Amino acid sequence: MIAAAEHANCAPTELPPLADYVDVDALNTLFGDDSPMSPALASGTLEFDYGDLVVEVDTVGTVDVRDSE
DSSP: OHHHHHHHTSOGGGSOOGGGTSOHHHHHHHHSSOOTTSOOOSSOEEEEEETTEEEEEETTSOEEEEEOO
16 A cells, blocks of 8 residues: 555555455445446545554545554
8 A cells, every 4th residue: 555655654565465454345346446336425434444554545535544543
């Protein structure tokens, strides 16, 4: 995940696999490119823990990453 790597100031390969923290297929279905299987979300956000980080994605395409508290 590029946003998390930029936040952590490291290479993406230095981070744990995203699939260990979230269902990547479900994430892509909800917030990825339009596809016939994607739900019609007018708006929404999803927040999840990713190692020592918290990631928030929304239907507009914004990805925010912050340190866990």
